Amino acid sequence: MKHIYEAGSDPAAPVLLLLHGTGGTERDLLGIAQYIDSSASILSVRGNVLENGMPRFFRRIAEGVFDIEDLKFRTAELNEFIDQAAEQYGFDRKRVVAIGYSNGANIAASLLFHYQDALMGASLHHPMVPLRDIALPDLNSAQVFMAAGKNDPICPPQESEELRELLEGAGASVELLWENSGHQLTRSEVEAAKKWYEASFKQ
Ligand code: MLT
Numbered sequence: 001m002k003h004i005y006e007a008g009s010d011p012a013a014p015v016l017l018l019l020h021g022t023g024g025t026e027r028d029l030l031g032i033a034q035y036i037d038s039s040a041s042i043l044s045v046r047g048n049v050l051e052n053g054m055p056r057f058f059r060r061i062a063e064g065v066f067d068i069e070d071l072k073f074r075t076a077e078l079n080e081f082i083d084q085a086a087e088q089y090g091f092d093r094k095r096v097v098a099i100g101y102s103n104g105a106n107i108a109a110s111l112l113f114h115y116q117d118a119l120m121g122a123s124l125h126h127p128m129v130p131l132r133d134i135a136l137p138d139l140n141s142a143q144v145f146m147a148a149g150k151n152d153p154i155c156p157p158q159e160s161e162e163l164r165e166l167l168e169g170a171g172a173s174v175e176l177l178w179e180n181s182g183h184q185l186t187r188s189e190v191e192a193a194k195k196w197y198e199a200s201f202k203q
Helices: 030-036 068-089 103-114 157-169 189-202
Strands: 003-006 014-018 040-043 049-050 054-056 060-062 096-101 121-125 143-149 173-179
Touching: 003 068, 003 096, 003 103, 014 030, 014 103, 030 040, 030 096, 030 189, 049 121, 068 103, 096 103, 103 121, 103 157, 143 157, 143 189, 157 173, 173 189
Parallel strands: 014 040, 014 096, 096 121, 121 143, 143 173
Antiparallel strands: 003 040, 049 054
16 A cells, blocks of 8 residues: 555554554654654555545545445455554554544555454544444454534434443543544644543553
């Protein structure tokens, strides 16, 4: 997959897996990753699917209606890509923390839904429930931060609550931040994500 890898100065820090929103690229979240942990290694990936020229991580049939077969295929493809990147760049595959926005948050949630060890943690910005009717793995060791907007026209508030319940039901520790915002990524939610990250992984 098209990506950027930058080795960080702290080998003990998690590797930050950056997953952009629809129409974004692997450059979009670099500034946020730098702000959250400037000493961490970064693996930033561009989605392999194009929707009218806009990169995405999986196909959708309409806004908010996902192509579930493609989502499953792309989730496995991304997981294998992270495995290969860990070998190629020599990072610890067990210490990957995703930072995903919108479509990128949705594929990060799908990684959590499908694999016990794909992610040590995830910062999910404006995610949805990626798919239903699937038995989640044991996520007891996963730390998850979610940021949601009460006025988000793309992710209805009940979807954020449902995602939180599904992840907590599988054992994950979840912190959900509500803001009076829409679908956009806010400065204050990134500040809250940094606090969550430091409490979870830098102690
Ligand atoms: C998705 O398709 O993953 C969600 O609707 C969010 C987005 O617009 O990318």
